[in-house]
Amino acid sequence: MSGPVYNRVALIGLGLIASSMFWAMKRSGLAGEVTGYARSAETRDTAREIGLCDHVCDSAAEAVKDADLIVLCVPVGAMEQVTKDIAPHLMAGATVSDVGSVKRAVIDAVGPHLPSNVHFVPAHPLAGTERSGPTSGFAELFDNRWCLIVPADENTDADAVAKLSELWEKMGSKVDTMDADHHDLVLCVTSHAPHLIAYTMVGVADDLQRVSEQEVINYSATGFRDFTRIAASDPTMWRDVFLNNKEATLEILGRFTEELFALQRAIRTGDGDHLHDYFTRTRAIRRGILEAGQDVDVPNFGRNATKD
Numbered sequence: 001m002s003g004p005v006y007n008r009v010a011l012i013g014l015g016l017i018a019s020s021m022f023w024a025m026k027r028s029g030l031a032g033e034v035t036g037y038a039r040s041a042e043t044r045d046t047a048r049e050i051g052l053c054d055h056v057c058d059s060a061a062e063a064v065k066d067a068d069l070i071v072l073c074v075p076v077g078a079m080e081q082v083t084k085d086i087a088p089h090l091m092a093g094a095t096v097s098d099v100g101s102v103k104r105a106v107i108d109a110v111g112p113h114l115p116s117n118v119h120f121v122p123a124h125p126l127a128g129t130e131r132s133g134p135t136s137g138f139a140e141l142f143d144n145r146w147c148l149i150v151p152a153d154e155n156t157d158a159d160a161v162a163k164l165s166e167l168w169e170k171m172g173s174k175v176d177t178m179d180a181d182h183h184d185l186v187l188c189v190t191s192h193a194p195h196l197i198a199y200t201m202v203g204v205a206d207d208l209q210r211v212s213e214q215e216v217i218n219y220s221a222t223g224f225r226d227f228t229r230i231a232a233s234d235p236t237m238w239r240d241v242f243l244n245n246k247e248a249t250l251e252i253l254g255r256f257t258e259e260l261f262a263l264q265r266a267i268r269t270g271d272g273d274h275l276h277d278y279f280t281r282t283r284a285i286r287r288g289i290l291e292a293g294q295d296v297d298v299p300n301f302g303r304n305a306t307k308d
């Protein structure tokens with residue numbers, strides 16, 4: 001243990017990411033004290049029962065008082081309202097961060113409401129599961145996973161960025177920095193569009209009248225099972241991701257449908273070479289991921305958790 005990075009951390013929204021951050025900070029003594037706030041009384045009660053946060057507050061204002069780091073851990077669409085609620089109560093010199101899956105829209109929604117005497121350092125841990133709520137988190141979630149720091153602008157305080165990077169590294173992550181627009185395009189390719197495709201495939205299975213639900217359950221092969229895991233992710237969170245990363249999502253979906261039509265045509269016309277070449281190219285991507293040591297399976301911690 002190397003001592004706390006922050007004296008008082010406030011977590012706003014107590015779901016998968018906030019609870020994992022709390023356990024990861026506890027594991028290595030990274031915060032002197034952690035306060036938490038969630039909108040629903042039920043979530044706050046659950047948090048108190050399981051010892052999530054040193055102190056669970058009944059208002060966001062109370063949670064952020066005297067905090068030198070405040071992390072917004074709510075769905076992307078709720079970031080603006082939460083910021084308005086906490087802005088008058090922030091300590092001068094504090095750092096405000098977030099963990100939203102989309103960065104440009106969050107920067108535009110949060111930034112204008114913050115007083116000029118706090119630092120705004122957005123971040124995005126590339127780690128998660130399909131679970132949500134206060135009981136779903138676990139200390140190991142961020143181990144060996146990337147966390148992208150996405151400074152709001154070029155004037156962002158370098159010390160504030162370095163300190164937040166130190167926290168994420170000590171919570172187990174590998175840290176990189178990235179521009180917000182580029183982040184949203186990259187994450188659309190690697191996370192947002194794949195989630196949408198998984199939602200669609202499971203929806204198609206559900207909609208097929210000639211295949212029963214029981215058959216889908218009994219005979220689902222590994223690929224479809226992976227889709228169902230992803231398609232079980234929180235509806236509010238993912239609604240907000242797509243509504244707030246519209247441009248990149250529409251661009252990537254356009255490309256996706258073009259490729260899908262080309263594969264459809266190859267199947268209809270019996271163009272085996274097209275299919276074979278395509279699948280050879282995609283296999284190389286998978287091999288690249290394995291060679292780079294990026295194939296980190298989601299551990300089975302917290303799998304019995306339910307939604308708050």
Ligand SMILES: NC(=O)C1=CN([C@@H]2O[C@H](COP(=O)(O)OP(=O)(O)OC[C@H]3O[C@@H](n4cnc5c(N)ncnc54)[C@H](O)[C@@H]3O)[C@@H](O)[C@H]2O)C=CC1
Binds near residue numbers: 014101134234
């Ligand atoms: N779930 C995942 O795999 C990942 C999620 N993220 C991002 O992290 C953020 C939090 O996600 P999770 O922890 O998974 O969500 P979650 O659903 O587990 O928790 C969200 C929390 O925010 C609270 N909340 C919702 N609306 C609110 C509002 N209007 N005002 C105040 N509190 C509100 C909920 O009650 C809950 O405590 C999201 O922005 C998401 O995009 C980032 C990386 C991975």
Ligand SMILES: O=C(O)C(=O)Cc1ccc(O)cc1
Binds near residue numbers: 100125130191230
């Ligand atoms: O569970 C999965 O497969 C994920 O992809 C988790 C995830 C979801 C959203 C993010 O912004 C980052 C990671």
